[in-house]
Amino acid sequence: MTDTAWIGLDWGTTNLRGWAMSGDDTVLHTATSPDGMGTLAPDQFEPALLRLIDGWHNGPITAIACGMVGARQGWIEAPYAPVPCAVPPPGFATAPTRMPGLSVHIVPGLRQARPADVMRGEETQIAGFLALHPGWDGILCLPGTHTKWVHVSAGEVVSFLTCMTGDLFAAIAGHTVLRHSTGGTGWNDDAFADGLDVTISRPERLAAALFSLRAEGLLHRLSDSAARSRLSGLLIGAELASARPYWIGQRIAVIGAGHNSDLYLTALATQSAPAERASGDDITLAGLTAAWHRLKDGT
Amino acid sequence: MTDTAWIGLDWGTTNLRGWAMSGDDTVLHTATSPDGMGTLAPDQFEPALLRLIDGWHNGPITAIACGMVGARQGWIEAPYAPVPCAVPPPGFATAPTRMPGLSVHIVPGLRQARPADVMRGEETQIAGFLALHPGWDGILCLPGTHTKWVHVSAGEVVSFLTCMTGDLFAAIAGHTVLRHSTGGTGWNDDAFADGLDVTISRPERLAAALFSLRAEGLLHRLSDSAARSRLSGLLIGAELASARPYWIGQRIAVIGAGHNSDLYLTALATQSAPAERASGDDITLAGLTAAWHRLKDGT
Numbered sequence: 001m002t003d004t005a006w007i008g009l010d011w012g013t014t015n016l017r018g019w020a021m022s023g024d025d026t027v028l029h030t031a032t033s034p035d036g037m038g039t040l041a042p043d044q045f046e047p048a049l050l051r052l053i054d055g056w057h058n059g060p061i062t063a064i065a066c067g068m069v070g071a072r073q074g075w076i077e078a079p080y081a082p083v084p085c086a087v088p089p090p091g092f093a094t095a096p097t098r099m100p101g102l103s104v105h106i107v108p109g110l111r112q113a114r115p116a117d118v119m120r121g122e123e124t125q126i127a128g129f130l131a132l133h134p135g136w137d138g139i140l141c142l143p144g145t146h147t148k149w150v151h152v153s154a155g156e157v158v159s160f161l162t163c164m165t166g167d168l169f170a171a172i173a174g175h176t177v178l179r180h181s182t183g184g185t186g187w188n189d190d191a192f193a194d195g196l197d198v199t200i201s202r203p204e205r206l207a208a209a210l211f212s213l214r215a216e217g218l219l220h221r222l223s224d225s226a227a228r229s230r231l232s233g234l235l236i237g238a239e240l241a242s243a244r245p246y247w248i249g250q251r252i253a254v255i256g257a258g259h260n261s262d263l264y265l266t267a268l269a270t271q272s273a274p275a276e277r278a279s280g281d282d283i284t285l286a287g288l289t290a291a292w293h294r295l296k297d298g299t
Numbered sequence: 300m301t302d303t304a305w306i307g308l309d310w311g312t313t314n315l316r317g318w319a320m321s322g323d324d325t326v327l328h329t330a331t332s333p334d335g336m337g338t339l340a341p342d343q344f345e346p347a348l349l350r351l352i353d354g355w356h357n358g359p360i361t362a363i364a365c366g367m368v369g370a371r372q373g374w375i376e377a378p379y380a381p382v383p384c385a386v387p388p389p390g391f392a393t394a395p396t397r398m399p400g401l402s403v404h405i406v407p408g409l410r411q412a413r414p415a416d417v418m419r420g421e422e423t424q425i426a427g428f429l430a431l432h433p434g435w436d437g438i439l440c441l442p443g444t445h446t447k448w449v450h451v452s453a454g455e456v457v458s459f460l461t462c463m464t465g466d467l468f469a470a471i472a473g474h475t476v477l478r479h480s481t482g483g484t485g486w487n488d489d490a491f492a493d494g495l496d497v498t499i500s501r502p503e504r505l506a507a508a509l510f511s512l513r514a515e516g517l518l519h520r521l522s523d524s525a526a527r528s529r530l531s532g533l534l535i536g537a538e539l540a541s542a543r544p545y546w547i548g549q550r551i552a553v554i555g556a557g558h559n560s561d562l563y564l565t566a567l568a569t570q571s572a573p574a575e576r577a578s579g580d581d582i583t584l585a586g587l588t589a590a591w592h593r594l595k596d597g598t
Contacts (some may be wrong), residue, residue: 080518115507116514146476146510162510164475171470176463177445203503207534207541208414211445211461215415219379235506242506 004028004057008288009049009104011069012121013038016048018063018285020056025289029056036239037068037075046097048271049104060101064092064291066124066284070106071191080111080118084156087127088291107291110157117162122148125255128287129278130155138251141268141275143260145170147239148244161246163239166260169232178210186225195233196240196267203241209234236267247273256280303327303356306313307587308348308403310368311420312337315347316583317362319355324506324588326426336367336503344374345396348403359400363391363590365423365583369405379410379417382528383455387590406590409456416461421447425509427579427586429454437550440567440574442559444469446538448545460545462538465559477509485524495539495566501592502540508533527572535566545574555579 005023009016014036020029033049049063061243070078070093081089088107095104109120124143130136130152140150145166151158173182199206213231214223222230240247247268250277254264261277304322313335319328334347349361358572369377369392380388387406392500394403408419421441429435429451437448444465450457472481498505512530521529539546546567551574553563560576567574 111514111518113518116511116518118514118517161507163506163516164477164510164513165506167475168471168509171474172467175470175474176466178463203505204537204540204543206502206505207462207464207538208460209541210467211463212415214463215410215417215461218417219410219412219415238503239506241503242508244503 002028004061006061006292007053007056007061008285009063009065009067009069010121010124010284010288011065011067011074012036013068016052018052018113019051019285019288020053021289021292025292027285028082036081037071037073040074040075045069045095046099046102046104050099058175060103061106062103062295063294064105064107064288065095066107066288066291067121070109070120074106075104076106078106078108078120080109080120081123083110083112083160084158085110087123087130088287088294089123092295096203105291105295107288108161112159115161117160119148119160122150123157124287124291125280125283126150126152126157126287127290128283128285129231129253129255131286131290132283133253133278136253138253139246141247141252141254141264143254143256143264147264149243151246161243163242165235165239169235172210172227172235173231177214178227181214181222181224182228182231183224184228184279186223186228188223188226188229191226191229192233192263192266193270195230195235196237196270198235199234200240200267200271201239206234206238232263233267236263240267240271247271252276253278255283301327303360305591306352306360306362307584307591308362308364308366308368309420309423309583309587310364310366310369310373311335315351317348317351318584318587319352320588320591324591326584330385333524336370336372338359339374341374343464344368344394344403345398345403349398355469359402361402361404361591361594363404363406363587363594364394365406365587366420369408370419374403375405377405377407377419379408379419380422382409382411382459383457384409385455386422386429387593388422388584389593391590391594398409404590404594406587409459411458414460416459418447418459418461422581423455423586423590424579425449425451425456425586426589427532427582427584428552428554430585431582433554438545438553440546440551440552440553440563442482442555442563446563448542449547453543460542462541464534464538468534471509471534472527472530476513477526480521480523481530482523483527485522485527487522487525487528490525490528491532491562491565492569494567495527495536496532498533498536499539499566501571502537505537531562532566535562539566539570546570551575552577554582
């Protein structure tokens with residue numbers, strides 16, 4: 001059996017993913033668990049980790065973790081490094097552990113003073129993207145509950161912008177009158193494009209356009225799937241209007257392989273802003289690997 | 300004991316208010332109950348009404364109702380009358396009743412085909428405002444969960460616009476990451492004005508401004524009451540940007556006496572669009588009274 005040299009952990013709010021890595025950075029084992037940060041008290045993180053990596057190692061072991069595990073409500077608060085900043089950022093936090101020989105280091109997040117913004121977890125994806133695409137300069141778009149637009153230059157994060165579009169979509173579709181009009185999981189590309197067009201070109205129309213989804217359902221039998229798709233278009237359009245200084249005239253890569261990333265690629269294409277797609281699968285692990293080398297080399 | 304000539308009912312989603320009225324339209328009794336439309340199955344409306352008006356009348360009685368009691372999920376669906384339209388709109392719906400001598404009529408809502416919009420309940424407030432201010436022309440703003448902007452001319456509703464700003468505020472403050480940053484009930488006028496200024500002048504900034512409330516809390520100790528007030532300002536500012544064609548250069552009256560109406564008056568004043576305030580207390584009853592006369596006179 002090849003010895004595990006180190007362990008990588010992607011520890012978010014709802015999930016924990018781990019990789020056992022060899023000395024030459026190949027994957028020996030992987031595992032996932034539902035022990036997300038949101039479900040754990042501070043003294044439950046170490047037991048959750050030991051359950052995940054049971055059988056992966058003998059003797060002392062070092063783990064590198066990123067994500068909400070380093071939030072104030074997590075295992076231990078990891079600092080936010082100020083931008084501009086290289087990634088992974090310097091200044092890992094060391095989590096308190098009981099088991100002799102276990103060391104756990106948490107990658108810092110990033111903060112921007114003005115306009116105030118923070119990220120935690122995405123810095124490691126950005127580091128991974130840069131490790132896989134050395135010398136890449138431009139704008140990274142990381143779609144998610146809180147989508148990040150990140151200006152990367154010369155291996156550093158220069159600035160970034162967060163739009164909580166996924167969070168908004170879930171709150172509006174789930175907890176306003178539109179919950180009666182946007183049910184199900186159906187999709188309608190034309191309705192998405194319609195919504196997008198309204199708010200990219202006329203962002204001031206957002207507030208009035210939302211209730212019209214309900215009214216069109218009552219008066220013109222707009223289907224739930226069309227209303228749902230148009231809501232998504234309205235919100236992503238409003239985000240693109242807000243983030244225009246980031247993406248206009250820039251080289252852009254959208255990270256991620258899912259439906260949500262497709263929507264951002266589609267939306268950018270309508271604005272003559274074609275973007276590359278970067279699969280998200282290996283990016284977090286590449287970022288953790290970069291962090292491991294930074295730690296090991298003491299840089 | 301003066302005889303009750305008719306009964307007025309303001310029957311919303313969460314509450315039921317009733318007035319026993321004399322033949323010369325003075326109030327004899329009032330009552331409220333928590334039997335809102337949202338809590339009742341179709342066959343529970345009549346018993347809820349009889350509990351409310353117990354002791355108010357002998358013999359046959361007619362009630363006039365407005366609000367969500369006339370929604371599809373209510374007692375019986377009342378139609379939406381198309382605008383332009385006088386208020387109260389013609390074409391009351393008659394609810395099915397079992398008690399001999401009880402007649403219940405429901406005021407129709409209003410609908411607008413393009414842009415699609417609907418109202419149900421506010422048409423009666425508008426009718427009441429016009430009854431109290433004969434000949435008034437201009438824009439009525441009715442703040443609420445779903446705020447209505449209504450163009451009134453020559454006693455008719457010409458057009459209207461709904462912004463679901465109150466609904467959005469509750470969903471964002473209660474069901475997104477901002478729930479951690481906008482708690483409590485405190486208020487900060489300056490933060491409200493700051494938020495307002497951002498989205499009235501630059502509505503495209505809304506999407507990015509929302510997450511910054513969270514980041515400013517983490518990085519700059521923005522208080523929960525300031526974040527809550529700025530969120531309100533951002534959303535009302537976005538609404539004013541959306542509704543600008545309604546209020547710019549117009550005579551405006553804001554209906555209602557509460558904090559929410561104050562916010563709209565403050566917001567409009569910053570745009571050199573001073574508005575009158577019309578207390579909402581008697582307006583619904585005045586609208587129901589106008590509806591009663593329309594019914595009685597067969598107009």
